[in-house]
Amino acid sequence: MQTRKKYIFLTFLASWLLLFFFGGDQLRRFAFFPGRKAEARRNWPSWTDRSLLKSFADPEELQSDGDPSLPSPRERRAARLSVYRNSRCRMETCFDFSRCEKNGFKVFTYPREWDQPLSESYSKILSSIERSRYYTPKPEEACLFILSIDTLDRDHLSGQYVRNVDEKIRSFPLWNGGRNHLIFNLYSGTWPNYTEDLGFDIGQAILAKASFYTENFRPGFDISIPLFSKDHPQRGGEKGWLHQDSIPPKKKYLLVFKGKRYLTGIGSGTRNALHHIHNGKDIISLTTCKHGKDWEKHKDTRCDKDNVDYEKFDYQELLHNSTFCIVPRGRRLGSFRFLEALQAACIPVLLSDGWELPFAEAIDWGKAAVVGSEKLLLQIPSAVRCIHPERVLAFQQQTQFLWDAYFSSVDKIVHTTLEIIKDRLLPHRSRSRFLWNSLPGGLLALPDFSTHPGDFPFYHLQHGSSPSEKFTAFIRAVSPVGSPSQSILRLIQAVSASQYCAQILVLWDCEKPPPPSGRWPQTPVPLTIIQGSGKVDFAFMVWRSFPERIVGFPSCSHFWDPEQRCWGYTSQWTNEFSIILTTAAFYHRYYHSLFTQYLPAGLRELVGGLAACEDILMNVLVAAVTKLPPIKVTQRKQHKESVSQQRQDCLNQLVDWFGYMPLVSSQLRLDPVLFKDQVSVLRKKYPRLEKP
Helix, strand or coil, rough: CCHHHHHHHHHHHHHHHHHHHHCHHHHHHHHCCHHHHHHHCCCCCCCCCCHHHHCCCCCCHHCCCCCCCCCHHHHHHHHHHHHHHHCCCHHHHHHHHHHHHHCCEEEEECCCCCCCCHHHHHHHHHHHHHHHHHECCCHHHHEEEECCCCCCEEEECCCCCCCHHHHHHHHCCCCHHHCCEEECEEECCCCCCCCCCCCCCCCCEEEEEEECCCCCCCCCCCCCCCCCCCCCCCCHHHHHHHHCCCCCCCEEEEEEEEEEEECCCCCHHHHHHHHHHHHCCCEEEEEEECCCCCHHHCCCCHHHHHHHCCCCCCHHHHHEEEEEEEEEECCCCCCCCCHHHHHCCCCEEEECCCEECCCCCCCCHHCCCCECCCHHHHHHHHHHHHHCHHHHHHHHHHHHCCCHHHHCCHHHHHHHHHHEEEEEEEHHHHHHHHHCCCCCCCCCCCCCCCCCCCHHHHHHCCCCCCCCCEEEEEEEEEECEEEEEEEHHHHHHHHHHCCCCCEEEEECCCCCCCCCCCHHCCCCCCCCCCHHHHHHHHHHHHHHHHCCCCCEEEEEEEEEEECCCCEEEECCCCECCCCECCHHHCCCCHHHHHHHHHHHHHHHHHCCCCCCCHHHHHHHHHHHHHHCCCCCCCCCCHHHHHHHHHHHHHHHHHHHHHHHCCCCCCCCCCCCHHHCCHHHHHHHCCCCCCCC
């Protein structure tokens, strides 16, 4: 019996020792008493084999070599624990909606610290937020908070890596465990594993991150953003490469890739296999081993030939002349190549398993990209050959729309991020997938106006919608009204005689008070400078065919002045025009909503300080939305004005604000003389026709 007890005891002791040595930190933490930690460490076996270290330390910890610039093992462990604790975060559980109830969706950026350097990209992000209509300088009004600490590059080998982020953010009174905060990140992790570890505890903050891995992505809470370079424009941005008048029926190459080939480590598997699909004809797949300081140490038998072939083709030329572009994963899941392909209208073929695509919550990538599998690389050529030419063209057109709407500038990337968060706050007033994925896009189809496509001017040809049967006349009075014989009163009478007029609104913009109601003309409707109801009817019927545009009478033009190196403005009659003055024009009421809600307050204040600038801003705004010119209905007399210099100053300041010139010139004029009784016209043309 004693022998059996001894055997059981020895077995238990041996099992306990095995668990103790191989069970990791958690068991040792419970095994040692707090007061005996130091003694226990001194008595720790000195013979521990290096192979056992994996139980006690992460490989990243072993590679730190005591560098004080690197995050400590405790910081990295805390960050991983934080991700685990908050992996179930949703807007309902980790976001305080009550902060947004009183003042709406307002965003506050932390004050910049003078001793804290910012990267060029993060400076652009903060500037985009502060230029938006949601920005507030008052934290008590804010619904969402943005750190002033640069968190974009969390690769601790990078020169832009910011240390001690945990310590800094915990000292912020507004931090509150990250609740109602938005953190931007482009690079996470480092060599050799490139994990998604940020090196600090994000708490309950929303993470807007590039190269997001789906397993770490919190749906409906985090936001996947595209990777963009420091040279990505702040606003405006370059246009896409697909032009309406230069669409080739078939491009030279079907499928292309030109880029680095990783010889070892993460991402090497896919890129090392790309040579299998290269045929040198319509499929070009080129890689180079020449990157990194020690690439020659790892070169294989293909490197020399690959490097020679790589130099035979120009990357930009391949983008221009290919239908599909392979976008494989790099060291991280995303790459600059993704945005480059979108801009070039080269349909992205994505080979990056597990990548949460940018803004996938809103964007239907099935209409603009081919999502492949890294394990099925050899099937890609036959798969893209099977896509019908009509669908190929639809893919290309969608790449251009997405590029222009959401990706061509830092402003658009940041504002898209904010709009997605805003949509979550009021789901019943959020944009539908149709609004996000159809021209002009979610940034310009404001749900505050409507969530039904038929209410917007640019969807009049879709879903069976059509413009209203009636118009509202908006007349701006800039001089005192005397007697009913004056022009403004005659104008009211003429407009009210139109069968399509529903009501007349007069903006009284005079120093003297308006005349009493008895001095205004009697009109058949509840009360632009046009005489004659026929022209008004004709202009309205033209607008009903083009409700997304401005249709009107007085026109002006913009032009580039090479001597002054600025944009010029003229009201002289020319063959071309790009502006219709809103003093006599039809346009959809939605543009009033855009004017007051979409444009930031700073821009409206700028316009308010410049004389005769509102109508130019309205034309610029409509052109930015539609990418189309206004439509002119010829008036009887030439319009005259004496403030062209002020309008020119206004135009140049607006171009600077938008980052590009949105106005589009046109030579189309519609003459109301054709809007007449055809019988009367024929009688005048053939006066003897009715004579016996």
